[in-house]
Amino acid sequence: MENWITEAHSDAVHFNVKVKEQLYHGQSKYQMIDIYDTYAFGRLLALDGDIMITEKDEFIYHDMIVHVPMATNPDIKKVLVIGGGDGGTVRELTRYKTIEQIDMVELDEQVVNVCRDYFKDVASGFDDPRVHLYFEDGVSFVSGLKEVYDLIIVDSTDPFGPGEGLFSKGFYENCFYALKEDGILINQHESPYYENDAYEMKRSHANIKRTFDIAKVYQFHMPTYPSGHWLFGFASKTMDPETVDLSTWEALDIKTKYYNTKIHKGAFALPTYVVNMLEEV
Amino acid sequence: MLDHNKTPLYDALRKHIESRVIPFDVPGHKQGHGNEELQKLFPKSVLEADVNSMKSLDFLGNPISVIKEAEDLLADAYLSDESFFIVNGTTQAVQAMLMSAVNEGDTVILPRNVHKSAINAMILCGAKPHYMYPHFEAKFGMTIGVSLEEVKKAIEEAPEAKAIFLINPTYYGVISELKAIIEYAQCQGLLVIVDEAHGAHFPFHKELPKTAMAYGADMAAVSLHKTGGSLTQSSALLLNTRKIERDHVKTIVNLTQSTSASYLLMTSLDLTRKFLMTQGEKNLEMVLELARNARDKINAIDGLIAFSAKDFNPEGCYGFDETKLGVCVTGIGLTGIHVYDLLRDEYNIQVEMGDSHNILAIFSVGDTEKRVNQLVSALSAIAQKYKREPLDLKFNSFNATAVAYSPREAFYKEKERILITESAGRVSGEFVMIYPPGIPILAPGELITEEICAYIELLKREKGSISGLKDNNVEYLYCIKE
Missing domain, CATH: 3.40.50.150 (Vaccinia Virus protein VP39)
Incomplete structure (x- = not known):
């Protein structure tokens, strides 16, 4: 089975990244924190579902x-x-x-x-x-x-x-x-x-x-x-x-x-x- | 104590929505069908809840089932015998209180800093005002609380008075000598009616001031929509039935209340009462902490004073609501009106009001630390960017004027247009107000003084929002024809 994460770049445009596995999921006092291992970008940090950084870029x-x-x-x-x-x-x-x-x-x-x-x-x-x-x-x-x-x-x-x-x-x-x-x-x-x-x-x-x-x-x-x-x-x-x-x-x-x-x-x-x-x- | 987890009106409304009754009654929008823009702005859940009175949902004009149950719960929450849901704003509640308490020709004792709605109520019922003059705190340019001494003096001057009208708290959160005044006035045979428009949150945290109902006042109007968290325009009239009967008040309320009362507003009252009774203490604890931190931070900024009880003359301050964050800004050389505009136009922050000396930010259960930080940050920036020599505004109160006619007499008398700058010595035929907070500078029937003319000119120069006059340019005033 393939796993993808999606970030909405606008109401009409989605950006999808294929995921190897989810490494971390947590809810802080301020936001939801997720870390994934991805095929294209290596490790990826998302806050409230929005991509913040990836290892590659x-x-x-x-x-x-x-x-x-x-x-x-x-x-x-x-x-x-x-x-x-x-x-x-x-x-x-x-x-x-x-x-x-x-x-x-x-x-x-x-x-x-x-x-x-x-x-x-x-x-x-x-x-x-x-x-x-x-x-x-x-x-x-x-x-x-x-x-x-x-x-x-x-x-x-x-x-x-x-x-x-x-x-x-x-x-x-x-x-x-x-x-x-x-x-x-x-x-x-x-x-x-x-x-x-x-x-x-x-x-x-x-x-x-x-x-x-x-x-x-x-x-x-x-x-x-x-x-x-x-x-x-x-x-x-x-x-x-x-x-x-x-x-x-x-x-x-x-x-x-x-x-x-x-x-x-x-x-x-x-x-x-x-x-x-x-x-x- | 009743079970405040109950929400009878909300439950009935939910049940009604779930039953998908086919609507061939009003409102005509029929859950917004056909009007796409309306549907886009208001989600389906809002439009579905916007229904009219019917058997299963009770009728506000004569409540006997779910609305009455919800009103009983609200009365219980506010330590009163009865409550009336009000959907036309606290203005309506204030008018209904006065009209219930006094008749044409009766005298009411009231502080000069009452809201326009109280004087309007006297135009409606024909009562005569006898004003008390609350303590004037010159350094902040505001009237504050009333002392028992002032009340005793007023009752001596107007022994015929039937009722006394009080404000708890003032817009800026100052409390009068409430307990002693209520006890004394009731001993003297007066009805005590209280405008608690800005105190709806008081019963729900032990560190907040007490409400008038807790001291046994006869009636109070509470703006749940202001600091309680219900929807705008929803409010309540509270009643202790020792001297005034529920049915009498109900008749008066129905004179002016809509017969198509909004279930959005009424249900928001039901849910807000539950929220305040079950989670109010915890949430208000947070609000108080936010307000206290903000006060400390603002007081550390050179030139700004975020005032609290200790900053007021004790003769006019017997308690203070810390959730009202008033800031005196004259120390940085600006008027409150100017800072109000700067915050709105430059910093994207809307505060409740600005007057000659101060701005007022309202803290309530919806606030967050981050938003508060932005407010403090903007004030810090303004203090650095605009700082000039401190302003020395001299308004030693404009309130010592005489009442020539009752508001109703003045309202109906023949009038003529006079330049404001030439109006001193005449009797005003209309209101002059700064809004917010809607407190009159002049009410119909009052003598115009030089001082009042000068005050209006100052507000005009500072681009204060002056209202009430027929002349939108605020150059002419309609005076009683001599």
Whole structure:
């Protein structure tokens, strides 16, 4: 008998993945957590039925969420990761010896514990002594902070569910205050293709644009996410990721699988329909 | 104590739906057949439950079976002898209470910060108001509770009064000297009727204030839809029958209540009563914790005061409902009206109201920690982003004005249009209100003062939602023709 899991990418489109076996199923205080072993993507983590990461393609997401801001400003010392319970973002950050402190605020401790057990490579950064884990709501964590971080990465789930507050204007504004003068905010920016995702993309961009002087969007190709075309937001008070000199990063000689400095420049070149959508907000 | 796991009206409705009776009565939508948009918005279960009175479902105008049983359970839950389900909002309950208690020409003692519905009720029944002036808390720009002393003074001034009308709690959650007032007023032979629109959750947690019925008031109106969790417009009138008969109140309620009472609303009352009686304590414990945490976090933000009992003058505050999260925002240099708009337009958060000094967020059994965090986060962002010099708003109450005519006399007298800025010294022929909460700045029959004119101008400048006037631009006021 064949086993398949299905994620609805829209009301009219389903994405099916053939499953070898289910490795874990649990209900945390916040969401349903499932881990499957799949033929195409290796191990796969789903929260409330939505695919978060898979062993095969997580490098794309984590390369792009970390190396774009790090190459823009290699002097980053203090980083805050909000969400990111699987650990992939923290793992990429720990590869920079220059970073002094990585605080990660994840709502759901159970996600971290399960990923430590089932995604040993992805979660490998958690044991780095520079990493401090806080299990609470990121929305509250950043409220009231003043010029503490060089980089804030919002590695969240979709805005429908526990991640809702991480797309709110108040949260982005508090991130602005929590960032130092050269601070950078990277956020999970949804996708332009399907209507629901595009609505959130526009709303999110509108909120960030009204808060940060520099508010750009960059794209990457993510096989297991709806439409395969996904976006991150790059916002900062002073630094422009498109004009900055990337040679310092080249000299660090960090081995990546997806990111390179040509991708860095190219990722900010967006399809015309996406440019139009972002301009209209 | 009755068995509060019972839901007689809900059970009867379920049974009716399951029996698939062929409907050749109203409502004409017949479970939404044919109207696709209606079906899309309201699931089948809602449309099926939207039925009219019939033998198996009782009749609200003269309940004798399942509605009466549900009303008896509700009365039991609220420690009263009788209850009436109300489907036209607490406004109707307030009107029915006043019309049951007093007749044309009778005097009612009531605090100036009553809801418009109470004064409207006096237009209907012809009673005369004698106002008490609740303590005015200048730093928050609000009227709060009434003391026993104030009540004694009012009864001395108006010994002919038949009834006293109280509010428990105020919109912001402040409690008057309720127990002592009820005991004293009843000793003086007055009927005590209480607007508990904002206290529907009180009986269900030991750390919440007591209800007027628990102290033996004669009647109370409770907005179960506000903080109890039933559907909008569903409410209840509670009655202790020592001095007023059930049939008398029933007749009055039926003057204005719909004869096509909604079973959605009534059944929501039945289910809400069960929920509050069986799970209310546990849920309200969580609500109180959320509200307390939010207060602490907001009070840590420079310039904001999430007030509670200790922030009020004890002469006007004898208890406090912690589930009402009022925040004074003048410390960051903004008016409450401005912050209310910012929250709505910029942060996608709807709070209950904003006035000159404060905003009010209502916490109830439907709230979650994450949503509360968003509210606090938005306030923190606003406090940093917009912070200016603190505002010094000087409204030392606009309430000390005189009643020239009863609301009913003023309502029917000939009127003329006068510029508001030139209206001082005249008698108002209409309401001027800020909404929410629908508390009158001026009621029909009241003398207009310079102070009131200035207050209206300030609210206009701050784009407060002023209503009640015929002139939508709020430039002219209809005054009694001299």
